[in-house]
Amino acid sequence: MLRAVMCTLMVVAVVCAAMAGDLEDFSEDTRVFRIDPSITVKKAHFHNRYGIDLTGDLYLPKDFDASKKYSGIAVAGPFGAVKEQVSGLYAQEMAKAGFVAMAFDPSFNGESGGAVRNLPSPEINTEDFSAAIDFLSVQEFIDPERVGIIGVCGWGGIGLNAAAADTRIKASVISTMYDLSRVSRSGYFDSADSADVRYSTKTAINAQRVKDYKNGTFARAGGVVDPLPEDAPQFVKDYYAYYKTPRGYHKNSVNSNEGWNLTAMITMFNMPMLTFAEEIRSAVLIVHGEKAHSRYMGEETFKRLKGDNKELLIVPGASHCDLYDNMEAIPFAKIVSFFTEYLK
Numbered sequence: 001m002l003r004a005v006m007c008t009l010m011v012v013a014v015v016c017a018a019m020a021g022d023l024e025d026f027s028e029d030t031r032v033f034r035i036d037p038s039i040t041v042k043k044a045h046f047h048n049r050y051g052i053d054l055t056g057d058l059y060l061p062k063d064f065d066a067s068k069k070y071s072g073i074a075v076a077g078p079f080g081a082v083k084e085q086v087s088g089l090y091a092q093e094m095a096k097a098g099f100v101a102m103a104f105d106p107s108f109n110g111e112s113g114g115a116v117r118n119l120p121s122p123e124i125n126t127e128d129f130s131a132a133i134d135f136l137s138v139q140e141f142i143d144p145e146r147v148g149i150i151g152v153c154g155w156g157g158i159g160l161n162a163a164a165a166d167t168r169i170k171a172s173v174i175s176t177m178y179d180l181s182r183v184s185r186s187g188y189f190d191s192a193d194s195a196d197v198r199y200s201t202k203t204a205i206n207a208q209r210v211k212d213y214k215n216g217t218f219a220r221a222g223g224v225v226d227p228l229p230e231d232a233p234q235f236v237k238d239y240y241a242y243y244k245t246p247r248g249y250h251k252n253s254v255n256s257n258e259g260w261n262l263t264a265m266i267t268m269f270n271m272p273m274l275t276f277a278e279e280i281r282s283a284v285l286i287v288h289g290e291k292a293h294s295r296y297m298g299e300e301t302f303k304r305l306k307g308d309n310k311e312l313l314i315v316p317g318a319s320h321c322d323l324y325d326n327m328e329a330i331p332f333a334k335i336v337s338f339f340t341e342y343l344k
Contacts, residue, residue, distance in 0.1 A: 022046075023058065032248050033089040033325060036096060038062045044102055048131035050124060053113035056104030056132065057083050059095035064141075071146040071343040072139070073101040074132035078324065079120070079154020079178060080223060080255030082110035085248055086324045090150050090175075097336040099343075100142055104132050106155070110252045116218065118254050119261045122158070122181060122271045129162035133169060146170060146343040150335075152323070153294075154178045156286075160301065161273040164280050171283040171342035173335050176323040177298040184268035189296065198269060205266045212263060223259030235293040238321040248325065277301060283309040283342040287331060289318030309342065 022045040029035070044056040061070070073094050075087040083091075087103035094101035106128045107121070108114035129149055137144035148171035151159025156177030163172045186193035212218050224243045225236060232240075242248040243255040250256050284305055288298045295314070302312040315322070315329055322329040 026057065030250065030252075031084040031088050032246075032250055033085070033092070036092055039092055039095045040064060044104070044135065046131060046135035048107065048124070048127050050107075050127065052107045052124070054104055054107065054128060054131060055083075055111035056102040056135075057088055057091065059088075059091045059101045059103070061095050061098045061100065064100075066141045068141060069143040069146075070098070070100045070141055071148070071339065072136035072142040072144075073099050073148050073150060073339065073343075074129060074136060075101055075103045075150040075152075076106055076129065076132075076159065077150075077152030077155030078176075078255075079180065080243070080253060080260070081153075081248075082250055082252045084110075084250050085253060086152050087150070087155075089325055090152065090330075093330075093332050094150070094336070094339070097332075097339075099339060100136070100139075101150075102132060102136060104128070105252075109254060116261060118218075118220065118259065119264050120154075120180070121264065121267055122161070122273050123267075125155070125158050126161045126165070126273070129159055129169075130166045133166060137168065144168065148172060148339055148343050150175065152176060153320075154180045157181070157273055157297070157301075160277065160280070160284065163282055163284065164274070164276040167282070169282055171339055172280075172285070173338060174284065174286045174298065175330070176288060176292055176294060176320050177286060177301065178294050179274060179297045179301060181268045181272040181274070182297065184265055185272070188293070202266055202269065205263050209263050219262045220259035221262035221265075222254075223257065224255045233293070235320055238319055242321050242324055274301060274304075277304045278306055280305060281307065283338070285311045285313065285335065285338045287313045287315065287323065287335070289315050289320060289322050289329065291318060292320035292323075294320050311338070 023042045026041040040060040042058040044058045075091045083103035091101035091103040105112040108119035150173045152175045156174040157179045163169045228240045286298045288295045318329040
């Protein structure tokens with residue numbers, strides 16, 4: 001009997017430890033933004049429901065007290081970035097405002113797991129946000145009824161997709177948003193919204209699958225073009241100015257380096273996100289720059305949202321990438337007041 005009880009307690013202890021995830025001291029610091037030394041950062045390890053191990057940087061407020069209950073915020077993005085870049089900056093600012101915030105690397109990216117690297121997945125990456133909510137919700141110093149998310153760029157659309165499914169997310173800030181499903185299957189401004197164009201693309205991707213299988217490798221595509229063509233659109237130049245220069249370059253970033261797994265694009269065709277955006281009951285703030293090439297995606301998504309707890313904020317004069325790290329453009333005061341109102 002005693003042995004059975006001891007075994008049961010050991011199993012419970014192991015399960016609880018797995019549920020809570022692991023926190024460890026922050027060691028090698030490769031963050032690309034200005035660091036605030038008053039904010040303590042811990043390395044967080046957790047997993048999603050597919051068993052993929054994820055890694056995040058947990059930002060704790062100044063004078064953090066583990067006996068108190070804080071609001072928690074999970075942060076990810078942009079698409080092709082890692083937690084040492086934009087999401088870490090957003091998380092640090094949230095911690096400065098008194099929230100516990102975790103910037104994390106999605107599956108197959110950065111320090112997170114997944115055998116195939118540089119792989120995007122609308123389903124798994126949406127799940128990654130919910131896995132981050134799992135982790136935050138079981139921390140003793142976080143009130144699970146006061147948890148929100150920040151999604152930037154491509155992870156803005158993915159984050160909003162998570163909010164449509166995960167009712168534990170009480171408030172979402174979606175910054176300089178991309179709808180990756182839409183732009184992948186239809187092109188920018190829906191300029192390639194054609195069954196024939198999609199068929200041609202799918203044919204090429206499926207031919208590439210055969211080549212990849214034979215070669216035992218994965219061809220890359222996307223990421224930030226390098227060298228930069230002289231006739232590149234301004235938004236491509238803006239991406240280059242962030243990802244390919246000391247301003248934002250990081251060794252783990254897909255956009256700073258070799259690009260995405262080419263064949264993964266086809267999943268965006270068949271698995272459209274934001275199907276149930278109209279059913280999101282929790283609070284949502286969508287932020288876009290006035291001059292952002294992606295602005296139409298956020299504005300048109302906002303029109304689908306229902307309820308008096310939804311807001312759209314257009315930042316005058318700002319471009320898409322200004323909302324990555326331009327401290328004068330990112331409306332952090334508004335973001336903080338939004339979370340203060342809805343995570344109370």
